Amino acid sequence: MDLQQRIATASRLAHIAPFHVMELAKQAAELERAGRHIVHMGIGEPDFTAAEPVVRAAEAAMRRGVTQYTGALGIPALREAIAGYYRTAYGIDVPARRVIVTAGASGALLLACAVLVEIGAEVLMPDPSYPCNRHFVAAFDGAARMIPSGPAERFQLTAAQVETNWGERTRGVLLASPSNPTGTSILPDELRRILTAVRERQGFAILDEIYQGLSYDAPPVSALSLDDQVVTVNSFSKYFNMTGWRLGWLVVPDALVDAFEKVAQNLFICASAVAQHAALACFTPEAMAIYDARKAEFHRRRDAIVPALEALGFRVPVKPDGAFYVYADCRGVNHAAAGDADRLTQAMLQEAGVVLVPGQDFGAHTASDYIRVSYATSMENIELAMERLGKLFAA
Known part of the structure; x- marks a missing residue:
């Protein structure tokens, strides 16, 4: 018998769920290797690097x-x-x-x-x-x-x-x-x-x-x-x-x-x-000036993406006042998977080439109703993502 099969893992691992954002990132990477262009709005990482x-x-x-x-x-x-x-x-x-x-x-x-x-x-x-x-x-x-x-x-x-x-x-x-x-x-x-x-x-x-x-x-x-x-x-x-x-x-x-x-x-x-x-x-002072300018850019993106999502049929019941996320209710979009965030994020990835994260990563309460949108990406990518989703929901 293989030795690895006889090593028991700690019982606490049963309480640790998979991280869906990372699973979606893996799927996106596979699509990119196959030649697809993917807009990443899943992982919460600034597109800016160290100053x-x-x-x-x-x-x-x-x-x-x-x-x-x-x-x-x-x-x-x-x-x-x-x-x-x-x-x-x-x-x-x-x-x-x-x-x-x-x-x-x-x-x-x-x-x-x-x-x-x-x-x-x-x-x-x-x-x-x-x-x-x-x-x-x-x-x-x-x-x-x-x-x-x-x-x-x-x-x-x-x-x-x-x-x-x-x-x-x-x-x-x-x-x-x-x-x-x-x-x-x-x-x-x-x-x-x-x-x-x-x-x-x-x-x-x-x-x-x-x-x-x-x-x-x-x-x-x-x-x-x-x-x-x-x-x-x-x-x-x-x-x-x-x-x-x-x-x-x-x-x-x-x-x-x-x-x-x-x-x-x-x-x-x-x-x-x-x-x-x-x-x-x-x-x-030199670095703080850079961070202030980047913060202003995140603010600009926030102010652009919230109305854009609402125009697509998402509902944003609480306007985000910080970070670079929008928690959007997906029940109102024009898609067969509306109200099923897991299926909808799969459809948006596979059919529109846009990575978003289903609410189930963040808890059980209304998890199927919400998706997390990360706007830690360029305005060009945000606009492209909204254009692609608009076409998906218009189909």
């Missing part, structure tokens, strides 16, 4: 030979720079000691769950949510409790839902603002009420803020300005356009720094040294 000052800084760091391990919490200069960013961008004072540099936001979320999620603990999050969030909880033998959330709640968890659904095993909440897949933020007053409800129950709150730099309709409000006991996650991937560099950070309560350091030492050792030294250039 030139960051590239120069990475090259200089490698030539200086700063490629060895760093401390588990990150190089002091970068932790100070991130603390300075909070002062500039949010007007809040975050001591550099509380900043922990991580191997991407995924590494940050894994660390947060390792430190905070007890075996059997329940963590509340909205349905829909980024699918990996519930898997991070499951990886440490906790359980994500998905709370159905619709347009009335901006597809976010509310304080009332926290209060109603908090049970004996509940230990905290894991939220994202702005959210993937919906691009919607938790309004500041509601976020304050959520954090108060969690604090009253002696729970923890983890806030994924990786899209805060891409907030379009109002200045972003970090949860850190409302409660200094919250754990926030951020990243150099989205606003700073450094996806493949795998660099992010946490801000944690002062009392938890040592615990996070101990776990980081054992799980990751450190984040990429080159990426850390390169990221120092993100906060220079």
Whole structure:
């Protein structure tokens, strides 16, 4: 008998579902190899790459030979720079000691769950949510409790839902603002009420803020300005356009720094040294001007794609105010698969050459009704995709 057949996998894998966006990307790649032109509006990755000052800084760091391990919490200069960013961008004072540099936001979320999620603990999050969030909880033998959330709640968890659904095993909440897949933020007053409800129950709150730099309709409000006991996650991937560099950070309560350091030492050792030294250039005036211009371009795309989708028969019940996603109700389009997001996304890929993501990736609640549209691509691609879908739905 083959040895591989006798090796049992951990039971927790039964709780980890396939990621449909990656499956669709694989199908798209096969079509491209066969000569089809495909417009990709599935994966949430900026079409912009690292800014030139960051590239120069990475090259200089490698030539200086700063490629060895760093401390588990990150190089002091970068932790100070991130603390300075909070002062500039949010007007809040975050001591550099509380900043922990991580191997991407995924590494940050894994660390947060390792430190905070007890075996059997329940963590509340909205349905829909980024699918990996519930898997991070499951990886440490906790359980994500998905709370159905619709347009009335901006597809976010509310304080009332926290209060109603908090049970004996509940230990905290894991939220994202702005959210993937919906691009919607938790309004500041509601976020304050959520954090108060969690604090009253002696729970923890983890806030994924990786899209805060891409907030379009109002200045972003970090949860850190409302409660200094919250754990926030951020990243150099989205606003700073450094996806493949795998660099992010946490801000944690002062009392938890040592615990996070101990776990980081054992799980990751450190984040990429080159990426850390390169990221120092993100906060220079030259780089920030580039990011501001790119944010304005994302804003322009948002304002173009929402009415374009509505003209095709999609309904956008909550206008996204951040990130680069639209969560669109597909029940109104003129197609036999309308109201079946999985079938519809297959039809849009196979028949129109456009990659979009069905709602089932993000939870069970109304999953068949919604698709996620990523506008992290050029205006030319957006216009081409809308033209192709218009022809598909007119057939």
